Amino acid sequence: MIAAIIANAPALLIGIPLLGAFFSPLIGRISRDARALWVLAIITLTTLVGLLTAYLVYTGGTVIYVFGAAATTLSIPADSGGIPVRILLTLDALSALMVIITVTVGFSVILYSLSSDSRRSSLEAYYTLFLLMIASVLGMVGTGDIFNFFVFLEISSLAAAGLVAYKVEKGRAVEAGLKYLMVSMIGGIFFLFAIAILYGQYNALNIAMLARMIQWTPLDKLALVLMITALAAKCGAVPMHFWTPDAYSMAPSAVTAMLVVVSQASLYGLFRICFTLYGLSLSYVVIGWVIIILGLLSMVVGVTMAIPQKDIKRLMAYHAVSQTGYMLLGVGVGLAVLGDQALLSSFGMTAMEGGIFHIMNHAIYKGLLFLTAGAIIYQVGTSDLNRMGGLGHRMKWTMIFFIIGALAIAGIPPFNGFASKFLIYESVFAFNPVLSIIAMVVSILTLASFVKVFHSVFMGPPLPEFQHVKEAPHTMLIGMTILAALVIISGIFPAFFVEHLIAPAAHALADQGAYLAAVLGGA
Amino acid sequence: MRMSKIVRVSADLLYAGILIFGFYVIMHGHLTPGGGFQGGAVIATALALIVVAYSYEDLLAMAGKLRLIVQESAGLILFLCIALAAVAIGTTVFANYLANTGSLFGMTVPFGTNPGELNTGGVIPLMNIAVGLEVWAALGLVILYLLSGVSEKEA
Numbered sequence: 001m002i003a004a005i006i007a008n009a010p011a012l013l014i015g016i017p018l019l020g021a022f023f024s025p026l027i028g029r030i031s032r033d034a035r036a037l038w039v040l041a042i043i044t045l046t047t048l049v050g051l052l053t054a055y056l057v058y059t060g061g062t063v064i065y066v067f068g069a070a071a072t073t074l075s076i077p078a079d080s081g082g083i084p085v086r087i088l089l090t091l092d093a094l095s096a097l098m099v100i101i102t103v104t105v106g107f108s109v110i111l112y113s114l115s116s117d118s119r120r121s122s123l124e125a126y127y128t129l130f131l132l133m134i135a136s137v138l139g140m141v142g143t144g145d146i147f148n149f150f151v152f153l154e155i156s157s158l159a160a161a162g163l164v165a166y167k168v169e170k171g172r173a174v175e176a177g178l179k180y181l182m183v184s185m186i187g188g189i190f191f192l193f194a195i196a197i198l199y200g201q202y203n204a205l206n207i208a209m210l211a212r213m214i215q216w217t218p219l220d221k222l223a224l225v226l227m228i229t230a231l232a233a234k235c236g237a238v239p240m241h242f243w244t245p246d247a248y249s250m251a252p253s254a255v256t257a258m259l260v261v262v263s264q265a266s267l268y269g270l271f272r273i274c275f276t277l278y279g280l281s282l283s284y285v286v287i288g289w290v291i292i293i294l295g296l297l298s299m300v301v302g303v304t305m306a307i308p309q310k311d312i313k314r315l316m317a318y319h320a321v322s323q324t325g326y327m328l329l330g331v332g333v334g335l336a337v338l339g340d341q342a343l344l345s346s347f348g349m350t351a352m353e354g355g356i357f358h359i360m361n362h363a364i365y366k367g368l369l370f371l372t373a374g375a376i377i378y379q380v381g382t383s384d385l386n387r388m389g390g391l392g393h394r395m396k397w398t399m400i401f402f403i404i405g406a407l408a409i410a411g412i413p414p415f416n417g418f419a420s421k422f423l424i425y426e427s428v429f430a431f432n433p434v435l436s437i438i439a440m441v442v443s444i445l446t447l448a449s450f451v452k453v454f455h456s457v458f459m460g461p462p463l464p465e466f467q468h469v470k471e472a473p474h475t476m477l478i479g480m481t482i483l484a485a486l487v488i489i490s491g492i493f494p495a496f497f498v499e500h501l502i503a504p505a506a507h508a509l510a511d512q513g514a515y516l517a518a519v520l521g522g523a
Numbered sequence: 524m525r526m527s528k529i530v531r532v533s534a535d536l537l538y539a540g541i542l543i544f545g546f547y548v549i550m551h552g553h554l555t556p557g558g559g560f561q562g563g564a565v566i567a568t569a570l571a572l573i574v575v576a577y578s579y580e581d582l583l584a585m586a587g588k589l590r591l592i593v594q595e596s597a598g599l600i601l602f603l604c605i606a607l608a609a610v611a612i613g614t615t616v617f618a619n620y621l622a623n624t625g626s627l628f629g630m631t632v633p634f635g636t637n638p639g640e641l642n643t644g645g646v647i648p649l650m651n652i653a654v655g656l657e658v659w660a661a662l663g664l665v666i667l668y669l670l671s672g673v674s675e676k677e678a
Contacts, residue, residue, distance in 0.1 A: 004610055004611075004613065008610045008615070008616060011607075011610075011615070011616040012607075012610070012616075015603060015606070015607050015616065018603055019600070019603050019604075019607070022596050022599040022600045022603065023596070023600060025592055025596050026593065026596050065615070065616075066615065067615060067616055067617040067618075068615060068616070068617040068618045068619065069615055069618070070614070070615075070618075071615070072615050087617075124592075
């Protein structure tokens with residue numbers, strides 16, 4: 001039994017949330033409590049299997065799971081002539097890190113959602129879509145097949161668009177959902193077209209197989225441009241960021257926290273395609289600079305747009321765009337020096353570690369911030385910063401969690417945002433000092449913006465209209481506590497996280513040969 | 524708003540034909556072009572035909588939303604359970620553990636030209652049935668939800 005679970009952990013990781021999603025409308029007929037228990041059980045199981053899978057990857061190296069084969073690791077059937085014909089999951093250290101992020105954020109968010117969204121009238125499809133979204137993210141980070149990546153990308157787009165539109169809000173949420181759907185679908189068509197280009201040339205969909213054969217022909221360049229555009233739009237990089245403020249602010253807060261993870265999974269796809277699919281065959285300096293410039297634009301435009309916002313979630317959404325820029329900057333610098341081993345080992349790897357560490361930190365502290373915003377909106381009933389005030393008297397725990405999240409996003413020690421931003425500043429400075437200075441200025445602006453939010457939400461005398469306001473319910477606080485604890489732990493012991501989780505992930509991303517060898521054998 | 528008697532009788536006649544064709548496409552998914560998705564879509568057109576010839580209320584009486592939701596979930600769960608049952612048997616997920624076993628859909632495919640043996644394919648026909656169930660219920664729901672926004676007067 002245990003052996004079967006361990007052997008099939010990667011497949012169960014996607015199978016369990018899917019099964020939970022499909023059963024939840026039926027169990028919801030029994031009672032609301034039964035459904036809540038069912039969803040809680042499913043997300044707990046998913047989290048356990050996810051952590052188990054990540055443990056297997058970090059201790060035993062890349063895990064391959066081949067669907068329908070005689071053995072789970074049999075990626076190349078004996079009679080196929082050396083071609084991996086089956087669909088497979090390929091989990092290396094970077095995928096495992098993404099799995100850890102997804103299941104921890106997913107678990108806290110579902111806990112939070114069980115009480116924050118229990119007031120909603122129709123929950124029939126809510127948890128189905130939510131679990132589908134989690135399953136799609138796990139599929140995106142786990143798959144070793146480019147077409148499967150597209151399928152999971154589409155599932156995540158549809159599920160997320162449905163969830164963004166869930167509150168309706170006199171049509172405003174529906175508009176936001178439609179906008180998100182449009183951007184994602186256009187991106188999806190780009191991605192499908194790029195897959196068709198690659199498949200037409202190389203007759204393969206397996207990422208490792210494609211990576212071995214890819215030539216950097218003009219068609220390959222076109223495919224890369226299409227895929228980068230699609231995934232950059234999906235992760236909210238400027239100039240394709242316009243859906244983020246609408247979608248992030250209109251979605252229920254728990255969904256927004258998970259949407260951040262969906263965006264990070266698209267970012268994962270972007271990095272996977274640049275480093276693993278194309279690797280050294282692409283002109284890494286040019287593409288690296290393209291990603292760096294995307295990152296710079298996102299950082300600067302995101303933060304400058306955030307400062308004048310009056311809606312707490314819109315403001316945070318622009319900050320999410322801005323923080324995505326840091327990840328693009330860090331990993332872009334790594335890509336720009338990928339071919340130069342001396343530069344790569346002197347600062348390129350550190351920049352990539354910083355970028356990847358920031359993916360993890362961002363998912364955690366941004367999730368925390370959106371959850372605190374949700375708790376405030378849940379109790380106060382407005383998201384307008386100008387109408388809030390004095391909530392520090394009534395919602396002490398939410399205020400503490402907000403401070404933790406705000407200091408982390410601004411990169412103040414001892415919180416985790418500092419650790420990853422410091423890695424990025426340091427290594428990017430060695431690459432190009434100007435980039436590093438811009439990154440620091442953006443960080444200062446972020447702090448300024450969050451000081452403003454903190455002041456207008458929590459400071460001041462208690463307002464008479466908020467007499468009835470109480471602290472958020474316990475399950476919401478538990479969800480936030482998990483994320484806040486992770487922010488503090490990974491901020492105080494960054495060396496442990498970098499050494500055991502981040503550095504293996506960064507090396508897995510940079511080492512295309514190891515990925516190919518794991519799937520195709522040492523040939 | 525019902526159509527004339529001629530239209531309704533023709534729809535009644537076509538209805539059976541459409542259903543038979545839809546089920547045929549689902550059941551022969553592993554032998555001929557088509558499969559669960561295509562067959563399910565064909566069956567869903569029969570539901571659309573009821574709306575055109577009869578009315579939205581008649582369709583609701585025939586196939587309520589709850590019944591379709593149950594069918595849809597059942598199809599999805601069946602598909603996933605067939606895939607995951609492989610773990611219990613001791614092979615990998617999505618393995619075809621019924622093929623060539625002599626049990627349900629387990630006949631070995633005969634060599635050479637043949638008219639097509641229905642009783643082959645292992646789990647593939649079962650998954651086609653699951654997909655068919657899911658698709659006709661889901662498309663039926665789409666029809667119902669699209670029409671629920673249309674008022675009787677405008678139509």
